[in-house]
Amino acid sequence: MSRRAITQAELNAAPRITPTGYAEEAYQARRSPMAVGPAGLPIPSARATYRTTVDGPLLVQIARRAYAEWRAAQLPQLWTDAVAARLLADLRERFPAADMEVLKRYGLAAPQDRVVVDMTEALYEKPVFLTLPAVIELPAGAFRYRWREQGQGAPIPEAVEPYFATGVAVRRAEQPDFMKVVGWPSQFKLQNKRWPTWREIEAAWPRIAEWLAEQRGRSCAR
Known part of the structure; x- marks a missing residue:
């Protein structure tokens, strides 16, 4: 399934949900409540059909949580702590305590x-x-430090450069993906004349699939 961005013309041509349709989705949601996962969010069945009025806000929450946890996995706290410690050591070399005591006397x-x-x-x-x-x-x-030559400040120690390069790569991947995933079900309906199942959403967006699989697995283990 292509992830191309939906155009305004396609959006205008998309089938509209009638008030009856909204009421039906709300009624079905009350009849079939979703189990709540360990993260505190309802976890849809992979077989369930996406319901725009009910599942639209949920998909936003799931995507936000999934990408936040993915980001944290790429930049684990231990790595962040190690980088902060390395910068502290560099600062102590740049600004010896004896020199700072002299400056401190004069504010x-x-x-x-x-x-x-x-x-x-x-x-x-x-x-x-x-x-x-x-x-x-x-x-x-x-x-301040600078990451690369064009920034302002002192150059960061070479040893910590991979940390900041990884952070940039993660954010560059995360931001456009997040915007695309929340609009993907509507794009799917334009192309297929029906709403996708959650399994189809997960197949198109692996990070969503990984997060939901982990939530389902932890729910079964409790």
């Missing part, structure tokens, strides 16, 4: 508990803020 140094990394070279990327494992005295002002 030119201040305690900091986080650091910012400028991601200017990455399209539409916001700066990354990392909490340091300890407070450190730094020169007063806006000290």
Whole structure:
């Protein structure tokens, strides 16, 4: 199944749901309530047909949770903590404590508990803020690191570059996918004259499938 974006003309031509249709979907939802998974969200059966009025908001929630957990798996907390510790060590080398004590006497140094990394070279990327494992005295002002040459600030240590490159790759994959997945059932209906089943949604969007499979598995294990 292609994931091309739906056009405005196709959207305008899409079959509209009548008030009776909305009422029927709501009635069927009350008759067949979904089990709630460990994450606190209703978990649809793979065989169930997608209902736009009931399942539309649910798909948004599922996609948001699935992509958030995927993102966390790509950038695990242990890796984040290790990067923060490496940056703290670099800052201590750049700004020796004895020098900071001198600056502090004149109000030119201040305690900091986080650091910012400028991601200017990455399209539409916001700066990354990392909490340091300890407070450190730094020169007063806006000290920051930069990810690549075009950013502002001091270059990051080479050892932590893969962490920020992975973060950019994850966000670049996640953002367009999220927007496409929530509109995909309507696109499917335009092409097939029916709403997809959840199995078909999962087949088209593996990260949704992985998250739902994990939720179903944990539900059965309880």
